[in-house]
Amino acid sequence: MTALVAVSMLLAGCDITPADLHGLPKDAAERATVCGRAALAYTAAGSGKGATEEKRRQDLLQKVVDATNFFSATGLDDAKGKALLGDLKATLAGGNWLATLNNCKAAYALGDAEPLPKLPDDPETKPAACAAVAVASAFGDGTMDIATIQKKVLTNPQSSYFLIAAAGQDGGLAAAQNAMASQIEWAIGSGAVGPLTDACLKEYPKAAATTAVALPADAGQAAAACSFSVGLFREMTGTEGDTAKAVQKKMATANVIPDLELATSSKKLIAQALDLGPPANVLKACDARFK
Structure with missing residues (x-):
């Protein structure tokens, strides 16, 4: 030089x-x-x-x-x-x-912009890629430890939403986590986490929801949504895990019965979860709903 x-x-x-x-x-x-x-x-x-x-x-x-x-x-x-x-x-x-x-x-007027990477076209890969982008954005400390990432991913509103979207592609949550993990190196290596985040939020606008979730008025439908959310967070340590356990106790005390049609269909539960917004926001709404 x-x-x-x-x-x-x-x-x-x-x-x-x-x-x-x-x-x-x-x-x-x-x-x-x-x-x-x-x-x-x-x-x-x-x-x-x-x-x-x-x-x-x-x-x-x-x-x-x-x-x-x-x-x-x-x-x-x-x-x-x-x-x-x-x-x-x-x-x-x-x-x-x-x-x-x-x-x-x-x-500095140095010419045209360099081409930015795009999200995968494959609908089964796209939500996992967006989950990886959200992880890269939220946990940009360079960690590539998959176990650590998987513990954190559900606490981030965007990555958790995309993870649920990926779980809706027939493989379930475990497969979604593996699919997300396989995309993290691509997301970090893209050099375009910001633009890719924008693309993901355009594709899945409810992932950007920052306002409180409005649970269904129907008690059974709300209970189904809350049971699903509790299942995601119950085994975690920290605030989310404590809240999930508290919600589970409140629901048991209130003796609410989840809507059977929802509770027996993972696809319908996931569709409902994606309609409501980020899972952590749903959990907060459930904590407020059941006394």
Whole structure:
């Protein structure tokens, strides 16, 4: 990167703050670092895609470093600048570097946006992919421990909703968890968790519900929904597990009988759950419903 140092010296002192930051940091050094790391992650992801594409990405990295005046903005020499750019752990774990790169390209007029990955077309794979995207977004610490992820996934409104949608594809919850787990590496490696999240919420708008769930007025239908929700959370530790156990006791005390048609059909229970919204929100509504 010796050439980068020369370029930075030529540009030193110039105000190159874009008129439109496209959501990037206002601080020049932070912005240059974020953009440089995103471009470096994109360059690394191009390995094995052919010499022409690899060179295109390397050239783009150079353009980003030049445009952001990286070395002047950060005040670093060649060695320290390389080290700062190469510290990609948080960038890669966040899973949104491609979207960041496109923001950088737009801010500095560096050409068209790079193509973003799309959700799978297969209706059986799509909800599992969305669950994986939600996990990557909510737990962007880089963990790939599947057991840890599966314990956390139900507590996140979006990932739990998508997991239930995946369970509706004939395989049940265990198969849905496995399908989701198989997509997590793709979700993180996509570099586009943000845009993919938007795509998932467009596909499944009720996953974005943040308001309180309105349970069915019919006691039997409400009890069926609550029994389903209790079953999801009852074995968990922490707040959700405690709430689920409390709801189960309240329902037993109230002597409410779940609607038989719903209670005996997993497909209908899942359809009802998806109509109501995120399972954690349903559990809260059940806790409020039964005294």
